[in-house]
Amino acid sequence: MVVPLTAATRPSIPAPAPAALAPPTAATLGEAYAANRANAELASRMAAAHGDRHRAASDRALAAPSRRLLSFDGRGSGRAVEVFGDLAHADRVAVLVPGSDTSLDTYERFRAGAAALHDRLPRPSGSRQTGSRRRAEPRTAVVAWLGYTTPGTISTTVITPTRAAEAAPALREFIGTLRAVTGPDSHVILLCHSYGTVVCGRAAAHLDVTDLVLLGSPGIGVESAADLHTRARVWAARGADDWVGDVPHADADLFGTTVGFGTDPLSPSFGAHVFAAGSGGHSDYFTPGSASLANLARIVLGDTREVTRA
Structure with a gap:
């Protein structure tokens, strides 16, 4: 009980407040990045004055000139959306949705x-061989979406x-915003981890995405992939x-509240494309050199025939 009680009594x-910005476009991304970095810098100074050196350091890191913050909110447990790569010109965009804590x-x-x-994805520099085909390198971007208060x-x-x-x-609103920046022809790939898979499952029916990837999922509240209506x-x-x-x-109903998340997405009855994730643990899906990261990169790039199956 130490962890939740400590968190509950931590001073605010x-x-x-978040920077007041119009929805970003490809032309205004730089302005959005700058405004959110400035907000993170102010949040860092306020946290330092409050005596919270850890939060001050976290906010200060986000305020660095190299960071591309699409949004930032330093209040409470905090929220941030960060971009890796050239979002305005990306053909394929991977959006990561995190889990608990x-x-x-x-x-x-x-x-x-x-x-x-992002480091695992190739940089556009001509063409590459994919199986027996040769094709131009896609332009890619990765987005870290901490857009909700995780449990x-x-x-x-x-x-x-x-x-x-x-x-x-x-999440639905963000994907719509992302589409306004990248255009309708881009491919958006949603990579959801742990409790984040429950979030993605709830939003799936209204998301304009190409692929939905469930990593280390406890279940997503439906019995099959077809029930997602995506x-x-x-x-x-x-x-x-x-x-x-x-x-x-x-899952079960307990005093009017659903507890648990139902069918295992890896089960044959669920109907997902199950791929190899190697020997890693719950926090290892994006470990450099891992089988999981290699397969995730293939999915993001659209090289689905190259994905190794479990």
Whole structure:
């Protein structure tokens, strides 16, 4: 009980309201990045004056000139959306949706996964061989979307869909905003991890995405991929050492609240494309050099025939 009680009694950290910005376009991305960096810098100074050196350092890192923040909110546990690559000209965009215990205080851990994926994707420099075909390199970007208040791993919230139901409209709105920047011909690939898969499941029917990837999922609240009512290809993977494999994939109504998330997305009855994730654990899906990261890069690039199956 130490973790949730400590979190509940932590003093609120002062921070400014998010920068008041119009929805971004390809032409105004630079302005949005600059305004959100300035907001993060102010949040850092306010956190430091409050005596929270850890949050001040986290905010200060986000305010660095090299960071591309599509949005930032330093209030509470915090929210941030960060871009890797040239979003305005990307043909294929991967959006990462995190799971529990992700906040501004732990953001660098989440960011490291997005950065590793971006590093794994090739840079456009002509053409490349894919199987027996040669084709031009796609232009890619990766987005780390911490756009909701995630539940704590050690909490009752993490076993209910409450936070996911709250987050789904925000994810739908963000994908719409992203489409306005990249244009209708770009491919958006949604990579959802742990409780983030529950969020993606809730939002799926209204998301204009090409692929929906479920990583280390406890279940997403539906019995099959068809129940998501999405045109996206649905993928699923779980590392051999991921503890989620030992969690009962079931749901039940308890005093009017749904507890648990139902069918395992890796089960044949669910109907997802199951791919190999290697021997990693719950936090290892974006580890450089891993089988999981290699397959995720192939999915993002549209090289689906090259994806190794489980």
